[in-house]
Amino acid sequence: METNHINQSPIDLESLISGLKTEDARNLKLMLNIQSMMWGIAAVYVFISALKFIMTTSWYDKLGGFLTLVAFVAFALLFRSYYKEYKTIDYGIPTIEMLKKAAIRYELFQWRGLYVLAPLLLEGIGLNLMMFDDFTNLEPLNRILFFQISYFFVMVIAFLVGYIIWKKRQKPLRDYALALLKEFQS
Amino acid sequence: MKEQKEEQFKKIIAENGDRIARICRYYNPDKEDQKDMYQEILVNIWNSLDKFRGESAISTWIYRIAVNTSLSFTGKAFRHMKMQINTEQQNLTMLLDDDDLEAKLKQEADLEKLQTQLNQLSVIDKALISLVLEGLSMREIADVIGLTEPNVKVKIHRIKEDLKRNMSKYNQNS
Structure with missing residues (x-):
């Protein structure tokens, strides 16, 4: 009975299941690989930081390395949580709920986006401290300003690239979800 | 675990395949589009299966996936979808x-x-x-x-x- 129904399916169900299982396995492997890579790099970085910490006499280097490491781990954890959320969109929830979630997911400014500011700030301070001794031709205040202005400029460029991608790919989806919500609730 | 998921999936499709096919027909007059949408609904059922806790009837859950997929059906101009009915x-x-x-x-x-x-x-x-x-x-x-x-x-x-x-x-x- 079951086989008959499956055979009547407009698509080859066995091939589809096989493809889905392959895709699941691929996603799982990809996620594990990314995580392994992240934690592997973190381990190497801890090792190098530890060596530097012992060998260097500069407290700027020591503190800078530590802050950069904390920023790196925070980034890794944040990206992991984002990846999990984007990967698991549940279509089995009521339509209104799905649309609301989509509208929030594709919002440009989100409260949880503020979490990214903490590791960005730590990284900025950490890298600045680590490079502090590299620009000895500049006054200490100018060294900080030079680095922070460059860092800010790079962040602005990164934000603009992100904004363009959002506007092209995610904004239309958000607008569509909001339009449907409005129509449902009118 | 994987085998259990596969069995559950097959059972759901066996019991609800006609229902899904009808929903696809409502939205697409073209056979190929119906097939594409059918496949996309099945993919979404598979991907959402782990989260199904039985809090709603399976038929309700299937309809949710079908409607939600139809609203976000990729590669289609939603507003131009034609509702297909027959005698x-x-x-x-x-x-x-x-x-x-x-x-x-x-x-x-x-x-x-x-x-x-x-x-x-x-x-x-x-x-x-x-x-x-x-x-x-x-x-x-x-x-x-x-x-x-x-x-x-x-x-x-x-x-x-x-x-x-x-x-x-x-x-x-x-």
């Missing part, structure tokens, strides 16, 4: 419960007129009507969409009234 559709009378119109609906020409009217509905109204055509109660439609039951009743009543009015106008003019 085998037993629940058409649910849309137009007027005796005269019901009789006329048996004629192919009137069916085409109704189809024209249905195709002019918004994508939201099409989603609601597709669930009415499936014979779902107002309570079940409310569960699928996530609106309150009175809200669903009002919306469907409004759509039916519009359809009836438009059909009457159409008949008067022709």
Whole structure:
């Protein structure tokens, strides 16, 4: 009975299941690989930081390395949580709920986006401290300003690239979800 | 675990395959598009299966996935989706419960007129009507969409009234 129904399916169900299982396995492997890579790099970085910490006499280097490491781990954890959320969109929830979630997911400014500011700030301070001794031709205040202005400029460029991608790919989806919500609730 | 998921998936498709195929037909007149949408619904069922906790009836869950997929069906111009109905559709009378119109609906020409009217509905109204055509109660439609039951009743009543009015106008003019 079951086989008959499956055979009547407009698509080859066995091939589809096989493809889905392959895709699941691929996603799982990809996620594990990314995580392994992240934690592997973190381990190497801890090792190098530890060596530097012992060998260097500069407290700027020591503190800078530590802050950069904390920023790196925070980034890794944040990206992991984002990846999990984007990967698991549940279509089995009521339509209104799905649309609301989509509208929030594709919002440009989100409260949880503020979490990214903490590791960005730590990284900025950490890298600045680590490079502090590299620009000895500049006054200490100018060294900080030079680095922070460059860092800010790079962040602005990164934000603009992100904004363009959002506007092209995610904004239309958000607008569509909001339009449907409005129509449902009118 | 994987085998268990596969078995559960096959069982769901065996029991609900016809239902899914009908939903696909409502939205796409083209066979290939129906097939694509059918496949996309199946992919979404597979991906959402781990999260199904049995809090709603399996049929409600399937309809949710079907409607949600149809609303976000990739590669299609949503607003241009055409609602496809055919003479085998037993629940058409649910849309137009007027005796005269019901009789006329048996004629192919009137069916085409109704189809024209249905195709002019918004994508939201099409989603609601597709669930009415499936014979779902107002309570079940409310569960699928996530609106309150009175809200669903009002919306469907409004759509039916519009359809009836438009059909009457159409008949008067022709």
